Amino acid sequence: MAHISVVTPVRPPTPKLVNVxxxxxxSTNAVExxxxxxxxxxxxxxxxxxxxxxAYAGVFTDEGITGTSTxxxxxxxxxxxxxxxxVVDIVLxxxxxxxxxxxxxxxxxxxxxxxxxxxxxxxxxQIDTLSADGELLLTLLASFxxxxxxxxxxxxxxxxxxxxxxxGTNSFVVYGYQWADCQFTIVxxxxxxxxxxxxxxxxxxSPEKTATMLNAEGKRSRGGGRFYGSVFRRMLENExxxxxxxxxxxYRPTIQAPTRSFN
Numbered sequence: 001m002a003h004i005s006v007v008t009p010v011r012p013p014t015p016k017l018v019n020v021x022x023x024x025x026x027s028t029n030a031v032e033x034x035x036x037x038x039x040x041x042x043x044x045x046x047x048x049x050x051x052x053x054x055a056y057a058g059v060f061t062d063e064g065i066t067g068t069s070t071x072x073x074x075x076x077x078x079x080x081x082x083x084x085x086x087v088v089d090i091v092l093x094x095x096x097x098x099x100x101x102x103x104x105x106x107x108x109x110x111x112x113x114x115x116x117x118x119x120x121x122x123x124x125x126q127i128d129t130l131s132a133d134g135e136l137l138l139t140l141l142a143s144f145x146x147x148x149x150x151x152x153x154x155x156x157x158x159x160x161x162x163x164x165x166x167x168g169t170n171s172f173v174v175y176g177y178q179w180a181d182c183q184f185t186i187v188x189x190x191x192x193x194x195x196x197x198x199x200x201x202x203x204x205x206s207p208e209k210t211a212t213m214l215n216a217e218g219k220r221s222r223g224g225g226r227f228y229g230s231v232f233r234r235m236l237e238n239e240x241x242x243x244x245x246x247x248x249x250x251y252r253p254t255i256q257a258p259t260r261s262f263n
Contacts, residue, residue: 017055020048022092023079023099025062037063044092057088080109083118095124096138103143110138164247174240175222190222194241197232207232 022044026037041059048056060082062075076099082088091113093099099120100106110120110129119130127134176194177184193214200210208229215226239246 019057020090021057022059
């Protein structure tokens with residue numbers, strides 16, 4: 001008698017999705033820079049979600065943050081925390097300089113991600129950090145990026161110092177004044193508040209109390225917000241209100257001291 005066996009079909013295992021994130025950064029809050037950041041976010045979101053086999057792990061961003069340091073870059077810190085939690089396999093980035101312009105910071109970031117099994121793919125340079133020669137190319141290109149940043153910094157410092165020599169200023173925002181035709185002119189409505197602040201202080205009235213009085217009267221700052229005692233205290237310490245301008249009283253001797261921590 002014939003023996004019939006029922007063979008249960010074996011379904012092939014569902015391929016594991018690759019978790020892909022992206023990082024984007026712009027260095028200023030200028031309108032065109034923010035538009036560029038928005039375009040990058042849209043581009044990476046569409047790319048990740050439309051690529052078969054990829055799972056969207058987020059687009060992390062920083063705006064108005066310099067690339068010479070990883071300090072105060074919350075978007076990058078969030079990306080690193082997400083990678084440490086094991087839910088990122090690949091990080092996409094437009095270019096090396098978007099991730100960092102400091103070689104030490106860049107390599108520390110990339111090596112930590114590499115230890116976590118996370119690849120970083122830089123589109124412009126066409127580098128995958130998990131490839132055999134990826135880190136060598138990364139080190140060379142990062143050095144070039146850091147030197148470019150150093151050169152740019154020196155050029156900016158040179159321009160500022162020359163402006164100082166000619167009596168120019170590097171800050172054009174002083175409450176009570178507006179900058180026009182290369183000179184400060186008094187804004188009378190704001191000047192009344194400045195005079196009140198100084199007069200009250202001489203009469204023993206604290207900046208905090210002056211701020212409270214003005215807020216109670218419905219007065220508003222230049223930006224439309226409330227007045228704060230801490231801001232008034234800085235105004236009292238500003239030498240410009242007594243007719244002086246102290247140039248280069250604060251400066252950074254180097255581009256930026258490297259940092260290795262994201263915590």
